[in-house]
Amino acid sequence: MKYPRRLTFTLLILLGLLISLLLADTISKPGLTQIVAPKQTPIISQASEGLQEEQRGRDRYQQGDFQQAIAIWESVAQTYHNQGYFIAQARVLSNLSLAYQHLGKWQPATEAIARSIALLENAGPPGLSVLAQAMNTQGQLYLAMGKPEAAFSSWETAEKLYNRDRQQMGVFKARINQATALQQLGLYRRASLLLADISNNLQHQENSREKAIVLIRLGNLLSTLSRFNEAQIILQQGLTIATNLDLNSEKITALIGLGNVAKNHQDYTTALDYYQQALTRSPSPQQQVAIELSQLSLLAETQDWQAFSQLLATTKSHLDQLPSNHTTIYYRLNLGQHWSTFQQAQNPQSSWQNILQLYSQATQEAIDLGDQRAQAFGLGYIASIYEQTQQWEIAQNITQDALILSQQIKAPDISYLWLWQLGRIQQAQGKPEKAISSYLEAVNLIGSLSQDIASIGREFQFSFQNSIEPVYRELVSLLLETTPPGQVVSQNNLSQAINVIESLKVAELDNFFKADCVDVVSRKIDEIDPTAAVIYPIILKDNLHVIISKPNHPLIHHQTNVSKTEVDTTIKQLSQGLVIRSRRDFYEPAQKLYNWVIRPLANQINPEQVKTLVFVPDGSFRNIPMATLYDGEKYLIETYSIAITPGLKLLSDKSIKQLDLKVLAGGLTEERDGFSPLSYVAEEIATIQSETASTVLLNQDFTNQLIRHKLELTNYPIVHFATHGQFSSRLDDTFILAWDSRINILELDSLLTEKTLTGRTPIELLILSACQTASGDNRATLGLAGMAVKAGARSTVGTLWSVNDQASSELMSEFYRFLNQKQFNKSEALRQAQLKLLNNSFFRHPFYWSPYILVGNWL
Numbered sequence: 001m002k003y004p005r006r007l008t009f010t011l012l013i014l015l016g017l018l019i020s021l022l023l024a025d026t027i028s029k030p031g032l033t034q035i036v037a038p039k040q041t042p043i044i045s046q047a048s049e050g051l052q053e054e055q056r057g058r059d060r061y062q063q064g065d066f067q068q069a070i071a072i073w074e075s076v077a078q079t080y081h082n083q084g085y086f087i088a089q090a091r092v093l094s095n096l097s098l099a100y101q102h103l104g105k106w107q108p109a110t111e112a113i114a115r116s117i118a119l120l121e122n123a124g125p126p127g128l129s130v131l132a133q134a135m136n137t138q139g140q141l142y143l144a145m146g147k148p149e150a151a152f153s154s155w156e157t158a159e160k161l162y163n164r165d166r167q168q169m170g171v172f173k174a175r176i177n178q179a180t181a182l183q184q185l186g187l188y189r190r191a192s193l194l195l196a197d198i199s200n201n202l203q204h205q206e207n208s209r210e211k212a213i214v215l216i217r218l219g220n221l222l223s224t225l226s227r228f229n230e231a232q233i234i235l236q237q238g239l240t241i242a243t244n245l246d247l248n249s250e251k252i253t254a255l256i257g258l259g260n261v262a263k264n265h266q267d268y269t270t271a272l273d274y275y276q277q278a279l280t281r282s283p284s285p286q287q288q289v290a291i292e293l294s295q296l297s298l299l300a301e302t303q304d305w306q307a308f309s310q311l312l313a314t315t316k317s318h319l320d321q322l323p324s325n326h327t328t329i330y331y332r333l334n335l336g337q338h339w340s341t342f343q344q345a346q347n348p349q350s351s352w353q354n355i356l357q358l359y360s361q362a363t364q365e366a367i368d369l370g371d372q373r374a375q376a377f378g379l380g381y382i383a384s385i386y387e388q389t390q391q392w393e394i395a396q397n398i399t400q401d402a403l404i405l406s407q408q409i410k411a412p413d414i415s416y417l418w419l420w421q422l423g424r425i426q427q428a429q430g431k432p433e434k435a436i437s438s439y440l441e442a443v444n445l446i447g448s449l450s451q452d453i454a455s456i457g458r459e460f461q462f463s464f465q466n467s468i469e470p471v472y473r474e475l476v477s478l479l480l481e482t483t484p485p486g487q488v489v490s491q492n493n494l495s496q497a498i499n500v501i502e503s504l505k506v507a508e509l510d511n512f513f514k515a516d517c518v519d520v521v522s523r524k525i526d527e528i529d530p531t532a533a534v535i536y537p538i539i540l541k542d543n544l545h546v547i548i549s550k551p552n553h554p555l556i557h558h559q560t561n562v563s564k565t566e567v568d569t570t571i572k573q574l575s576q577g578l579v580i581r582s583r584r585d586f587y588e589p590a591q592k593l594y595n596w597v598i599r600p601l602a603n604q605i606n607p608e609q610v611k612t613l614v615f616v617p618d619g620s621f622r623n624i625p626m627a628t629l630y631d632g633e634k635y636l637i638e639t640y641s642i643a644i645t646p647g648l649k650l651l652s653d654k655s656i657k658q659l660d661l662k663v664l665a666g667g668l669t670e671e672r673d674g675f676s677p678l679s680y681v682a683e684e685i686a687t688i689q690s691e692t693a694s695t696v697l698l699n700q701d702f703t704n705q706l707i708r709h710k711l712e713l714t715n716y717p718i719v720h721f722a723t724h725g726q727f728s729s730r731l732d733d734t735f736i737l738a739w740d741s742r743i744n745i746l747e748l749d750s751l752l753t754e755k756t757l758t759g760r761t762p763i764e765l766l767i768l769s770a771c772q773t774a775s776g777d778n779r780a781t782l783g784l785a786g787m788a789v790k791a792g793a794r795s796t797v798g799t800l801w802s803v804n805d806q807a808s809s810e811l812m813s814e815f816y817r818f819l820n821q822k823q824f825n826k827s828e829a830l831r832q833a834q835l836k837l838l839n840n841s842f843f844r845h846p847f848y849w850s851p852y853i854l855v856g857n858w859l
Contacts, residue, residue: 169211207245215241464508529859613642637850666701680806
């Protein structure tokens with residue numbers, strides 16, 4: 001049995017990863033100006049002794065020896081209390097809270113920060129900066145305890161105090177913290193606006209150590225939000241300042257952050273170089289282990305197992321030398337995950353004892369420190385070793401212990417992992433009904449998580465494809481493939497399978513946007529279009545399943561015994577044959593796919609009754625135009641209108657036939673930003689003007705500001721952009737090109753949904769006639785689906801590859817002509833336009849007419 005790789009640790013938000021920056025930013029530094037006592041003599045000599053002890057505690061903290069730092073600071077705090085130095089005592093108590101947080105000791109951390117704040121309530125102006133820092137510490141504590149609302153409130157107070165004390169960099173730090181809380185609350189738009197404002201204001205500040213710290217923190221937060229392009233720019237700015245000012249600790253942190261960004265861009269050579277630069281600058285012992293863990297993650301991705309093996313032993317040795325604390329517990333769990341990946345890839349039959357010992361050590365340390373989250377992780381990972389070695393009873397019992405603990409501490413981000421694991425174990429034990437129940441609970445928990453589904457653990461950044469998507473797919477497999485031989489799959493199982501697939505589509509888009517920001521409405525095809533059939537092709541490991549939902553009919557199901565590998569290979573062959581305009585190479589794969597998906601159920605979708613086929617494409621099916629499936633004589637588009645939807649849950653049911661064809665048309669004919677001219681765009685837009693009432697923004701007029709202005713003034717049911725653009729599985733790389741800038745998907749969302757905020761009619765149809773999916777990105781159509789959903793348009797027409805300009809102009813001319821005829825809905829108007837090109841000897845090849853796909857509402 002293949003052992004699933006559940007978590008990918010990137011260490012961007014692991015406490016120990018950015019230890020030096022956190023120290024610079026969160027530890028209150030001792031200073032004579034903050035020692036206030038009712039007596040005036042002999043303050044200086046007594047204070048100096050206290051300051052020296054404070055610094056000694058800070059040195060221990062920097063080295064990761066939090067227990068010793070606590071012992072020193074407890075003594076110093078008592079000394080300050082006895083001498084009446086209340087502000088100094090409050091400062092030390094705030095630092096004590098941070099040290100306790102590192103150990104996962106929430107109760108003493110809470111008590112320490114409460115005492116600190118109480119001492120400062122009447123301190124007046126001399127205590128403002130210490131009180132601001134204490135509120136920052138309190139916010140960090142609340143966030144660590146899973147209370148982002150309370151954290152946000154504390155950081156708002158910190159911002160006000162920093163403002164009163166005229167500490168501009170402190171204000172920026174507090175606001176970055178607020179953005180972190182907003183992200184945890186799923187308020188991605190607010191977090192993004194706040195970060196943009198911080199970034200703009202930072203540019204006007206003089207270079208300083210504080211500015212470097214804030215820039216690097218901002219860059220790393222942007223990276224956790226998957227805004228890697230912005231993160232790279234900001235981190236580079238912070239690195240430049242840190243280098244010029246010779247700030248070693250800050251430079252190391254910036255280099256680690258840039259390495260993580262490069263790794264996420266799959267620029268592994270650059271990432272390794274950044275990590276190596278960080279290591280050569282004498283990082284602290286905890287930083288060194290954090291960097292090595294990042295390197296292990298990269299080496300695992302590139303499958304450089306020889307280098308991985310060498311570094312694994314080094315990292316284990318270095319980790320064994322660190323004192324036990326909250327951070328090192330997660331380092332051990334992290335190392336165990338990397339080690340498991342290595343062993344599974346190289347020798348899964350060898351002993352798992354060393355990994356088991358590593359997990360056991362981490363779990364015992366978590367118990368000793370009272371860190372129940374880490375304990376829940378550790379128990380679950382211990383159980384995973386017994387799962388791997390097929391010791392099912394032990395694996396089940398320990399998994400259930402981990403699950404109970406995670407439920408007790410109300411940690412759904414951990415609970416779903418162990419429900420998933422329990423389901424796998426139950427399936428292996430031949431208990432499919434219990435397995436289905438466990439999987440359903442896991443899927444429901446994932447759906448209930450309101451924060452970013454790609455980083456739902458505070459300690460880890462989850463990989464969607466490794467830790468979320470498989471839960472859905474394995475559940476679908478259970479629902480469709482555990483029926484006894486000779487029996488048909490029950491309607492209940494088919495219905496549940498559809499619901500799971502639809503939920504997966506929602507989760508994919510939530511993950512794409514790194515926020516819970518996709519509106520979901522439960523719908524059935526019966527409620528939308530009586531002449532449409534919804535087709536779900538579902539790719540599983542050894543079988544291709546097709547489920548058809550027709551109005552007022554039971555669900556229809558067919559299974560073809562073909563492997564995922566063969567399906568993906570066939571789809572790739574079709575895609576390549578279409579894009580390179582081969583004369584005949586696309587026919588065979590197009591016919592094979594038709595035989596798998598359509599032919600077995602063709603009599604169930606009689607064209608006399610079914611006019612439109614609505615596909616909810618799964619996996620690699622998203623990368624091809626379904627219109628090109630070929631029955632040996634004709635393409636699918638010659639029989640049916642074709643539409644694509646990420647799922648009926650994401651569908652609006654309004655028809656364009658109820659609206660006037662008023663168009664805002666924009667585009668570029670000239671070269672911009674390295675993109676070639678689009679010579680036929682002028683003709684395309686002229687055609688739109690001849691067929692509709694339209695407003696045109698061409699070249700210099702096609703700017704972000706003018707688009708926004710036009711949409712604010714007038715209702716446009718149709719927005720048509722004829723310009724370069726790209727759809728990608730990466731949020732940063734999904735954009736359209738305006739005259740003055742690239743407009744990414746979130747900016748486009750802001751542009752196009754601005755009108756709905758004022759009560760105007762939302763956009764019915766968004767047309768992107770010269771965009772394409774990113775080359776080499778097999779999940780790029782997530783960007784197209786995301787554009788369709790997030791832009792606020794009921795429907796989107798986009799292209800899967802770079803289209804021929806003349807063919808595009810002619811197709812769009814026909815599309816608007818048919819759209820203007822009220823008897824045609826959107827999908828039929830597009831079909832008729834495609835047929836016009838298909839019947840034109842110059843454009844007969846599907847390269848010219850098939851890349852246009854309609855996503856969303858087809859009516």
